[in-house]
Amino acid sequence: MNPIIELQKSHRSIRKFKDQKIPRDLFEELIRAGQCAATSNHVQAYSIIHVVNPENRQKLSELAGGQAHVAAASDFLVFCADMKRSTEAAERVGAEVVRGMTEQLLVASIDAALMAQNVAIAAESEGLGLCYVGGIRNNPADVAEVLKLPDHVYPVFGMSLGYPDQNPEVKPRLPLETILKEDYYDDSRDEEQVAGFDATMNRYYSERTGGNKDTNWSEQLKPLFTTKLRPHMRDFLTKRGFEMK
Amino acid sequence: MNPIIELQKSHRSIRKFKDQKIPRDLFEELIRAGQCAATSNHVQAYSIIHVVNPENRQKLSELAGGQAHVAAASDFLVFCADMKRSTEAAERVGAEVVRGMTEQLLVASIDAALMAQNVAIAAESEGLGLCYVGGIRNNPADVAEVLKLPDHVYPVFGMSLGYPDQNPEVKPRLPLETILKEDYYDDSRDEEQVAGFDATMNRYYSERTGGNKDTNWSEQLKPLFTTKLRPHMRDFLTKRGFEMK
Incomplete structure (x- = not known):
């Protein structure tokens, strides 16, 4: 390398x-x-x-x-x-x-x-x-x-x-095959691959905290997407001249 | 370096x-x-x-x-x-x-x-x-x-x-001091600096074309901003689930 x-x-x-x-x-x-x-x-x-x-x-x-x-x-x-x-x-x-x-x-x-x-x-x-x-x-x-x-x-x-x-x-990343697709977007194996990555992240969080943090990738994403993420952005950008026409 | x-x-x-x-x-x-x-x-x-x-x-x-x-x-x-x-x-x-x-x-x-x-x-x-x-x-x-x-x-x-x-x-870039500002956005010297950069780009285009291309940065930007740049993007994104709410 x-x-x-x-x-x-x-x-x-x-x-x-x-x-x-x-x-x-x-x-x-x-x-x-x-x-x-x-x-x-x-x-x-x-x-x-x-x-x-x-x-x-x-x-x-x-x-x-x-x-x-x-x-x-x-x-x-x-x-x-x-x-x-x-x-x-x-x-x-x-x-x-x-x-x-x-x-x-x-x-x-x-x-x-x-x-x-x-x-x-x-x-x-x-x-x-x-x-x-x-x-x-x-x-x-x-x-x-x-x-x-x-x-x-x-x-x-x-x-x-x-x-x-x-x-x-270094924080683990999704498997290469999950984010890299050949010729077209095929997500037929996404669920299985994300489950594998959840296990990887569970080990990562557990090891970093001496077993005190029992979570994974999907769980960490949950609060991020259940709320309106930075809901002011549209108005803010519009007011600053980025009207998204 | x-x-x-x-x-x-x-x-x-x-x-x-x-x-x-x-x-x-x-x-x-x-x-x-x-x-x-x-x-x-x-x-x-x-x-x-x-x-x-x-x-x-x-x-x-x-x-x-x-x-x-x-x-x-x-x-x-x-x-x-x-x-x-x-x-x-x-x-x-x-x-x-x-x-x-x-x-x-x-x-x-x-x-x-x-x-x-x-x-x-x-x-x-x-x-x-x-x-x-x-x-x-x-x-x-x-x-x-x-x-x-x-x-x-x-x-x-x-x-x-x-x-x-x-x-x-390698294509020249704007002067460092034009894009890097200390503490707040001060553009009082932008016009002067852009004029200098236009001269740089004019030389660059002229040298690359044996004197056949008489243009500069500002002139090159002109057609880009006088038309509605990719006016389909908003509709396209909205239809794909990026509604920009």
Whole structure:
């Protein structure tokens, strides 16, 4: 196995960091690596807010559901889907711009994700750890206010970055054959494969907690889907100019 | 610069491939590397359709707007956002599942993108080249039919993979300071920076074409935003169970 794939396969979220700062030149190198990810039609529909102000870090930590590492990590980034810069550039050269298309929401969210994953790999290649923070979408309007995000820019997720002060196990993934399908979507073996994965996850949780956590993948998903997941997102996005037309 | 970041910074889309197949064990290794990307709440809200059938490859090539590499590359993948598997798993253990939330569309699209970018990096680390194919969203209903995608699964983008038979230049990116902002969204220098980037891109296009292509970033964006970008996406997603509630 080559060292890059080995690195990818060793990924786990880091939520506890050493009190050691990432040097500025390395930090910039990570962002540049991020920018080199593929981008739809070269639009580069993203902005990153690097949150330095300690008060704002504390606020975001609370807004994300009380995740201490958001305030404590060496660096915290908010990856934003940004349809403002590119559409304004097109307007300045005479385009009558159409905004608010569903497709634009997808393009910008995917662009932000591709670039973030490049930042993540670059960071890990330098011995850093990270944690994606989807909790930033718990209170996106408040987050947008703290970061002074204009219309046509929305916070997709955050990322805590720093030198790891923990070494958690790699979390198992679904079997390859469950997520990889040949020629067409065949889910005839899904139930059986998910049952097998539930057993894997049951062992994983049990071993991590000395037998105190008796759960599995399906059970862990249950609370996530029985409630309306972040029901404010539609309104929030609409108000910010992502109308999903 | 470490070799991983160096690899990332050398990324460019490959659209011409050698007539050489990716060995199956390497192919599977790439997908496994993809699975190790971060995933929101461990949902793993994606499926990959590996399109092997030559007729279907030809169909997809046409549906994606006539991109020959879709049919000609060693392998072609369609990355799908998949909310079916996980919600059904939760249902089987007794959850009364809520579907169609906007947030679920985001979670699944982002999950698919993070995993795809891991596949991309893994592929490039093995000397392979690739091209993301957003054109799969030109005719998503037809694509879904070819791949027999059920409800709650939608094709996010494709990816052509193979051994490069071309060596294009790396395409410039916006200046770091344009996309990276400290503490809050300050776009007071955007216009000036975009003008600088337009000059960079003008030189890039001119050099690549022996002076025959006089355009820049803003001009290239113009046709993209003056039309309704893939106006079918909202209806398509709604019909497939991604109602964006």
